[in-house]
Amino acid sequence: MCESLKCDAGSVKGVFSADVCVAAKIADLAGSVSSFLLLIFMNSSSLRAIYRILDASINRATEGVRTLEEFARFDLEDSKLTESFKTIRHDLSTSVNRFLSRDQLLASRDTPGDVGTKIENDSEYERADASGVVAAAASRVQQSLRVIEEYGKTIDAALAKEVEQIRYRAYHHCASLELRVDTSDRLGLLRQSRLYFLIDAHASEEAFVLSIRGLSDAGVDIFQLRDKAVDDRTLYSRSVVAAKIARGLGRLFIVNDRPDIAVAADADGVHVGQEELPISIVRSMVGPRRIVGLSTHSVDLVDSAESGGADYIGCGPVFSSRTKQFDQYAGTEFLKQVASRSHLPAFAIGGIDLTNLSQVIDAGFNRVAVTGAIRDAEHPLLVARQIKSQLL
Ligand SMILES: Cc1ncc(COP(=O)(O)OP(=O)(O)O)c(N)n1
Numbered sequence: 001m002c003e004s005l006k007c008d009a010g011s012v013k014g015v016f017s018a019d020v021c022v023a024a025k026i027a028d029l030a031g032s033v034s035s036f037l038l039l040i041f042m043n044s045s046s047l048r049a050i051y052r053i054l055d056a057s058i059n060r061a062t063e064g065v066r067t068l069e070e071f072a073r074f075d076l077e078d079s080k081l082t083e084s085f086k087t088i089r090h091d092l093s094t095s096v097n098r099f100l101s102r103d104q105l106l107a108s109r110d111t112p113g114d115v116g117t118k119i120e121n122d123s124e125y126e127r128a129d130a131s132g133v134v135a136a137a138a139s140r141v142q143q144s145l146r147v148i149e150e151y152g153k154t155i156d157a158a159l160a161k162e163v164e165q166i167r168y169r170a171y172h173h174c175a176s177l178e179l180r181v182d183t184s185d186r187l188g189l190l191r192q193s194r195l196y197f198l199i200d201a202h203a204s205e206e207a208f209v210l211s212i213r214g215l216s217d218a219g220v221d222i223f224q225l226r227d228k229a230v231d232d233r234t235l236y237s238r239s240v241v242a243a244k245i246a247r248g249l250g251r252l253f254i255v256n257d258r259p260d261i262a263v264a265a266d267a268d269g270v271h272v273g274q275e276e277l278p279i280s281i282v283r284s285m286v287g288p289r290r291i292v293g294l295s296t297h298s299v300d301l302v303d304s305a306e307s308g309g310a311d312y313i314g315c316g317p318v319f320s321s322r323t324k325q326f327d328q329y330a331g332t333e334f335l336k337q338v339a340s341r342s343h344l345p346a347f348a349i350g351g352i353d354l355t356n357l358s359q360v361i362d363a364g365f366n367r368v369a370v371t372g373a374i375r376d377a378e379h380p381l382l383v384a385r386q387i388k389s390q391l392l
């Protein structure tokens with residue numbers, strides 16, 4: 001049996017058979033070029049196989065992480081998750097470079113001779129949608145990190161330990177990403193949304209439904225049930241109906257203030273203000289798949305909405321409102337500050353109507369949330385259309 005030694009000479013690092021180590025040392029001493037060592041290395045077939053496995057698995061893991069990173073970046077537009085995957089890629093590459101010689105990895109590669117590339121599997125070419133791509137990439141990342149960890153043990157236990165930590169982090173981030181994929185339809189609709197209407201419960205369900213249908217047709221993208229005067233039973237029953245209709249129309253339905261009702265009625269999400277439950281609690285109540293919106297009145301609140309995991313923000317009050325009384329206004333200056341810093345979809349709110357909409361747009365906003373401008377208009381559908389047409 002061939003004796004194995006830990007070797008750290010020139011470009012040969014790791015555990016090798018004694019003859020390889022001796023040859024490496026001699027080559028080092030002689031200042032010889034590494035090709036001699038590579039030749040010997042290539043002749044050690046089991047070692048070469050280990051390097052081939054590691055090389056293939058490192059590539060697979062890196063490509064998989066990149067696939068997930070692109071989804072987090074371009075579909076979810078989630079900067080935190082994007083950064084997490086980027087860090088995993090970076091840390092994997094740092095660990096690999098510390099323990100493995102790139103020359104040996106490259107020298108072991110033999111793609112034309114890889115029997116695995118000739119095994120056809122149709123499912124490799126079938127992905128129904130982005131969620132299929134994400135699921136496949138997540139599983140590839142997890143498997144290949146495990147492979148690197150296992151075979152890495154034969155090179156250096158410290159490599160295996162580092163990759164194990166990376167694998168645990170990857171599990172966590174993959175789960176966060178996969179849970180969000182199903183929401184990506186909702187988040188996609190949210191990002192496309194421009195006109196947000198806060199609707200009351202109306203005197204009857206029929207009038208409520210008629211209003212949602214008409215306003216959806218006129219361009220309202222998001223409906224929020226905001227009615228502080230009706231009982232919970234009415235809020236719940238209107239929410240059940242609105243959630244269903246909005247889904248059928250490709251619009252979003254959000255419940256004001258009440259995560260419990262949002263969940264019970266299967267709404268798309270909930271909107272809370274600074275006086276309601278903290279956003280972390282709201283998120284734990286509605287889960288990762290529902291939208292959580294948060295009211296903001298200052299740049300600091302915008303920053304904490306972003307770090308706290310809000311999906312969108314309401315920004316205001318901009319102007320004096322007939323719907324709600326305020327002592328102070330954030331105004332258009334606040335909108336300008338938000339426009340230059342926030343990555344979240346941001347809706348200006350408070351007294352916005354056709355007479356002052358241009359000031360909101362000039363401040364850099366193309367999303368507004370309104371009540372009175374539409375509710376109190378002689379021709380609500382016409383006003384909704386006119387507002388929408390200006391929000392490009
Ligand atoms: C889109 C949107 N933005 C802000 C608000 C205001 O919420 P909040 O501060 O909680 O005030 P109330 O609506 O509860 O009176 C909102 N509802 N929607």
Ligand SMILES: Cc1ncsc1CCOP(=O)(O)O
Pocket residue numbers: 198316317320321322323324349350351352369370371372373
């Ligand atoms: C709920 C709320 N929060 C800030 S302004 C506002 C009322 C929005 O209604 P309007 O568009 O009539 O001012």
Ligand SMILES: [Mg+2]
Pocket residue numbers: 256257271272273276
């Ligand atoms: Mg509120």
